[in-house]
Amino acid sequence: MTSLMGNQSRGETIGYSFSEPTSANVKQHSFYPYTDNGGSTLGITGSDFAILAGDTRSTSGYNINSRMVPKVFRIGGDDETGEGAQVLLSVVGFAADGNALKEKLDTMVKMYKYKHGKPMSVSACAQRLSTILYEKRFFPYYVHAILAGLDEEGVGALYSYDPVGSYEREQCRAAGAASSLIMPFLDNQVNFKNQYIPGSGAGHALEAVKAEPLPKDTVKQLVRDAFTSAVERHIEVGDGLQMMIITKEGIEEVFIPLKQD
Amino acid sequence: MFRNNYDNDAVTFSPQGRIFQVEYAQEAVKQGSVVVGLVNKTHAVLVGLKRNAEELSSYQKKIIEIDSHMAIAIAGLASDARVLSNFMKQQSLGSKMTYGRPIPLDRIVSQIGDRAQTNTQHYGKRPYGVGLLVAGVDEAGPHLFEFQPSGLTQEMAACAIGARSQMARTYLERNLDKFDGCSRDELIQHGLSALKETLSQDKELTVDNTSVGVVGVTNGKKESFKLYEGQDTAALLEVLEQRESAGAEAESMEVDS
Amino acid sequence: MNHFPEAWGRPRNDVYGAYDHSYLQTTGPKAHTSSPAVTGTSVVGVKFNGGVAIATDNLASYGSLARFSDVKRLRTFGDKAIVGFGGDVSDMQYLDRLLASMDINENYSPRGNMLNAKNLHTYLAKVFYKRRSEFNPLWNHVLVAGFDGEGEPFLSSADLLGTTFSAPHLATGFGAHLAVPILRRKFPEGMPLEEISQEDAVQALKDCLKVLFYRDARSIDKYSIAVVTKDGIDLKEDEQIQGQSWAFAERIKGYGAQTV
Numbered sequence: 071m072t073s074l075m076g077n078q079s080r081g082e083t084i085g086y087s088f089s090e091p092t093s094a095n096v097k098q099h100s101f102y103p104y105t106d107n108g109g110s111t112l113g114i115t116g117s118d119f120a121i122l123a124g125d126t127r128s129t130s131g132y133n134i135n136s137r138m139v140p141k142v143f144r145i146g147g148d149d150e151t152g153e154g155a156q157v158l159l160s161v162v163g164f165a166a167d168g169n170a171l172k173e174k175l176d177t178m179v180k181m182y183k184y185k186h187g188k189p190m191s192v193s194a195c196a197q198r199l200s201t202i203l204y205e206k207r208f209f210p211y212y213v214h215a216i217l218a219g220l221d222e223e224g225v226g227a228l229y230s231y232d233p234v235g236s237y238e239r240e241q242c243r244a245a246g247a248a249s250s251l252i253m254p255f256l257d258n259q260v261n262f263k264n265q266y267i268p269g270s271g272a273g274h275a276l277e278a279v280k281a282e283p284l285p286k287d288t289v290k291q292l293v294r295d296a297f298t299s300a301v302e303r304h305i306e307v308g309d310g311l312q313m314m315i316i317t318k319e320g321i322e323e324v325f326i327p328l329k330q331d
Numbered sequence: 332m333f334r335n336n337y338d339n340d341a342v343t344f345s346p347q348g349r350i351f352q353v354e355y356a357q358e359a360v361k362q363g364s365v366v367v368g369l370v371n372k373t374h375a376v377l378v379g380l381k382r383n384a385e386e387l388s389s390y391q392k393k394i395i396e397i398d399s400h401m402a403i404a405i406a407g408l409a410s411d412a413r414v415l416s417n418f419m420k421q422q423s424l425g426s427k428m429t430y431g432r433p434i435p436l437d438r439i440v441s442q443i444g445d446r447a448q449t450n451t452q453h454y455g456k457r458p459y460g461v462g463l464l465v466a467g468v469d470e471a472g473p474h475l476f477e478f479q480p481s482g483l484t485q486e487m488a489a490c491a492i493g494a495r496s497q498m499a500r501t502y503l504e505r506n507l508d509k510f511d512g513c514s515r516d517e518l519i520q521h522g523l524s525a526l527k528e529t530l531s532q533d534k535e536l537t538v539d540n541t542s543v544g545v546v547g548v549t550n551g552k553k554e555s556f557k558l559y560e561g562q563d564t565a566a567l568l569e570v571l572e573q574r575e576s577a578g579a580e581a582e583s584m585e586v587d588s
Numbered sequence: 589m590n591h592f593p594e595a596w597g598r599p600r601n602d603v604y605g606a607y608d609h610s611y612l613q614t615t616g617p618k619a620h621t622s623s624p625a626v627t628g629t630s631v632v633g634v635k636f637n638g639g640v641a642i643a644t645d646n647l648a649s650y651g652s653l654a655r656f657s658d659v660k661r662l663r664t665f666g667d668k669a670i671v672g673f674g675g676d677v678s679d680m681q682y683l684d685r686l687l688a689s690m691d692i693n694e695n696y697s698p699r700g701n702m703l704n705a706k707n708l709h710t711y712l713a714k715v716f717y718k719r720r721s722e723f724n725p726l727w728n729h730v731l732v733a734g735f736d737g738e739g740e741p742f743l744s745s746a747d748l749l750g751t752t753f754s755a756p757h758l759a760t761g762f763g764a765h766l767a768v769p770i771l772r773r774k775f776p777e778g779m780p781l782e783e784i785s786q787e788d789a790v791q792a793l794k795d796c797l798k799v800l801f802y803r804d805a806r807s808i809d810k811y812s813i814a815v816v817t818k819d820g821i822d823l824k825e826d827e828q829i830q831g832q833s834w835a836f837a838e839r840i841k842g843y844g845a846q847t848v
Binding site: 428430431471 | 702
């Protein structure tokens with residue numbers, strides 16, 4: 071009875087039109103177009119090589135989707151064998167966006183070669199990747215990308231990106247779920263941050279150890295150490311380590327098992 | 332004075348049932364320098380004779396890679412060929428993108444065939460002034476297709492189009508039964524021999540004017556398209572010369588006996 | 589009774605509140621699917637030596653209502669690929685029509701439908717990704733089973749966001765929680781495919797479906813199962829879960845009429 075009385079006061083009209091305009095209750099989208107597939111990636115350069123690595127686990131929440139989903143790709147090579155590629159790309163974050171991004175860049179690099187008759191330089195490729203990401207500034211690719219190759223001088227080149235295309239060339243970069251675990255380790259071990267020459271002075275007079283490019287085998291071992299440590303502390307990282315090493319001889323790919331727990 | 336009234340556009344039949352504009356387009360193909368294509372169970376080969384417009388200019392490209400599994404050889408208007416090859420490149424990348432498979436040859440050929448046909452049935456359009464040989468491999472093995480400005484496409488065992496191509500076709504017809512049993516390198520040599528047949532007295536095949544393209548499958552493993560140009564053709568031409576002189580010797584011996 | 593015929597037979601405003609006309613509106617934001625309606629639950633699949641086996645139950649639920657109990661959720665494509673659908677049933681039927689027309693189109697080529705399961709999976713993932721990017725998702729999670737270009741057994745998953753992954757055994761929905769651990773125990777990753785027989789694979793799927801029937805409230809004991817081998821597809825669509833044991837139910841305390 072109360073509802074009977076209460077509702078009359080609202081004074082709603084019953085019109086002849088079926089499509090009574092109403093501001094009430096406009097349907098909201100409850101669809102969220104992103105998900106986080108976990109995982110971590112890492113890139114380090116040297117004087118004549120660059121290494122890109124990533125774990126091979128794919129997750130959804132607490133589920134492991136698969137233990138073998140690579141995150142590092144050859145760009146611009148043959149579709150089946152990857153032969154002829156001179157650029158590497160790693161993507162971590164939302165895997166579907168990562169794949170779409172990879173395929174788009176791959177197509178761009180192939181079209182460049184078709185149109186100009188020469189492979190795209192790593193710096194040009196890096197710039198292009200930035201514009202591809204920025205094109206979707208208001209519906210971004212939800213990924214952290216790292217691009218690697220050799221520059222015009224044959225020196226290892228590494229470019230890291232945020233999801234909307236900001237990028238810079240760096241010596242090393244960790245991205246993804248365990249980036250906050252790996253990056254400080256890299257700062258210390260690659261760029262020798264917080265390392266000082268013993269007995270070189272006291273306080274501010276202490277002389278910092280100068281960073282210089284590391285040899286390939288040292289870097290490979292650093293990558294393995296970084297991932298075995300990350301696996302211990304992050305649930306979304308594990309199963310396998312995929313490493314791609316680009317030198318003037320070509321691209322070498324290695325898979326190393328990681329803990330599956 | 333007599334004037335042909337049925338060649339003002341590409342959509343009007345003459346009373347004899349001909350479409351002159353399309354026939355004229357086919358003449359443009361005959362003006363282009365010759366390209367030869369041949370195929371056997373394992374490989375498809377394209378060879379082409381490049382021309383330079385003048386002594387100081389570069390040579391016009393005759394073989395264009397579309398994708399790692401296919402290429403085209405062109406005779407006629409190179410600019411029209413570029414439009415077609417851009418289209419084919421896009422279709423090929425599109426197929427890789429959406430299905431993750433190299434586009435089947437018959438499919439992409441019928442696509443360009445349809446495009447060319449459209450130009451012969453819409454007022455204000457012009458037929459393509461180029462003929463193509465499309466060579467490649469797909470799941471069904473190696474293929475060679477011929478494409479003409481009329482929109483005609485057909486699968487061929489061997490084919491030659493362009494200026495003086497009749498000589499090459501004669502060679503191909505005479506040697507057709509040898510192709511199936513021969514190796515990759517022998518197939519290339521047959522292609523070069525056919526190409527050589529078309530040359531006028533004062534011309535020769537050189538590293539500057541010869542292009543060779545090969546694509547194939549061996550034991551189910553794809554051999555990506557490989558283009559030989561410039562110095563890369565030197566070895567192939569050397570073998571050709573050896574074969575020719577050996578052949579000539581054998582012939583002269585036959586005469587002797 | 590009043591003199592407005594539109595109002596006759598409608599819930600009375602004074603009792604039920606104003607009628608919500610919003611669904612008839614032609615202005616305002618275009619509404620896309622924001623949640624699934626009639627849904628299918630898990631799909632489970634496992635690779636074995638020489639092929640792939642895949643299974644679903646035959647139920648389509650409407651929320652918690654077991655709405656349709658004879659809905660086939662395994663669809664064949666050509667003669668060497670099969671798709672198992674979880675999620676919205678109307679979107680499944682749309683995709684089924686899409687795949688049927690694609691199959692017809694492919695069959696125009698002289699060698700027939702040459703698209704293998706891997707090609708099909710790539711395509712489906714693209715469709716899902718395109719639709720999610722338009723904020724108009726196809727609300728499904730599918731498994732694709734068959735063979736890849738090299739003739740190796742292929743099993744891969746694609747969902748409404750366009751996410752893809754592949755593994756020796758996969759399950760969607762509730763199955764990702766309940767079936768995958770069973771399959772991982774039976775066929776540990778790293779176990780060579782040659783050591784997994786077709787019989788073991790099929791039996792494992794049946795066991796998974798049984799566990800799912802026990803524990804997934806949106807499941808039913810009628811199921812479809814398909815085995816893809818080089819010889820073709822063996823699809824059975826009217827199977828019944830055998831050897832059920834509800835003895836454990838008696839030991840569950842705290843529900844029903846039990847007092848202790």
